[in-house]
Amino acid sequence: MTAEAKIIPLDSVAPELIEQLLDRAFEPERRKRTAYKVREGMDWLPALSFAALDDNDMLVGTIQCWPVALTDPEGRAHPMIMVGPVAVLPEVQNVGYGKALMAATLASLSPDAPLPQVMIGDAEYYGRFWGFGNEHTSGWTLPGPWEPHRLLVRCDNPAVLPKAGKLGPWRG
Numbered sequence: 001m002t003a004e005a006k007i008i009p010l011d012s013v014a015p016e017l018i019e020q021l022l023d024r025a026f027e028p029e030r031r032k033r034t035a036y037k038v039r040e041g042m043d044w045l046p047a048l049s050f051a052a053l054d055d056n057d058m059l060v061g062t063i064q065c066w067p068v069a070l071t072d073p074e075g076r077a078h079p080m081i082m083v084g085p086v087a088v089l090p091e092v093q094n095v096g097y098g099k100a101l102m103a104a105t106l107a108s109l110s111p112d113a114p115l116p117q118v119m120i121g122d123a124e125y126y127g128r129f130w131g132f133g134n135e136h137t138s139g140w141t142l143p144g145p146w147e148p149h150r151l152l153v154r155c156d157n158p159a160v161l162p163k164a165g166k167l168g169p170w171r172g
């Protein structure tokens with residue numbers, strides 16, 4: 001079955017509804033995840049963050065993107081976009097909402113200067129459909145525990161990616 005997703009800007013959704021949905025899609029301890037530390041203190045980017053509604057205009061999924069940076073060993077900060085969480089309510093997973101949310105975000109990236117997109121997620125899903133991969137992230141570190149094969153990046157020109165660095169919030 002494929003659902004018809006209505007995609008709307010996330011900033012048109014009440015913040016408490018977004019939090020309720022994330023609580024249902026993830027475990028209650030979600031805020032302790034390393035991904036939260038990578039983007040600590042940042043606000044999500046409204047132009048790249050979306051919500052999915054079902055046929056009855058009920059909220060069923062969200063995607064958020066954040067300004068982060070990979071700081072290389074010389075101290076240079078390379079801006080990147082952190083994608084996620086991507087969250088779909090358990091009872092309506094696997095009917096296309098996740099793909100619709102990812103498509104909305106990726107289509108909204110600046111075509112002139114798309115920043116590399118980084119995420120912690122399943123390479124099987126984000127690689128298969130969107131070209132994310134872990135080939136370029138083995139020298140990167142995070143401010144907390146992580147599974148290296150789940151640290152993914154997507155970039156038009158991987159040659160620009162630093163081989164080593166630490167991911168954290170974008171400090172401007």
Ligand SMILES: CC(C)(COP(=O)(O)OP(=O)(O)OC[C@H]1O[C@@H](n2cnc3c(N)ncnc32)[C@H](O)[C@@H]1OP(=O)(O)O)[C@@H](O)C(=O)NCCC(=O)NCCS
Nearest residue numbers: 084085086087088093094095096097098099121122124125
């Ligand atoms: C991961 C998630 C966002 C995918 O969204 P979804 O709406 O359920 O998935 P879609 O309907 O867009 O895509 C379905 C396809 O992806 C595959 N797929 C879904 N989740 C997958 C995963 N974690 N790994 C590999 N493949 C996956 C399905 O098998 C299906 O494949 P098919 O088209 O060959 O049948 C959603 O399941 C979810 O919110 N999970 C819990 C939270 C989470 O883990 N988020 C990701 C980390 S930020």
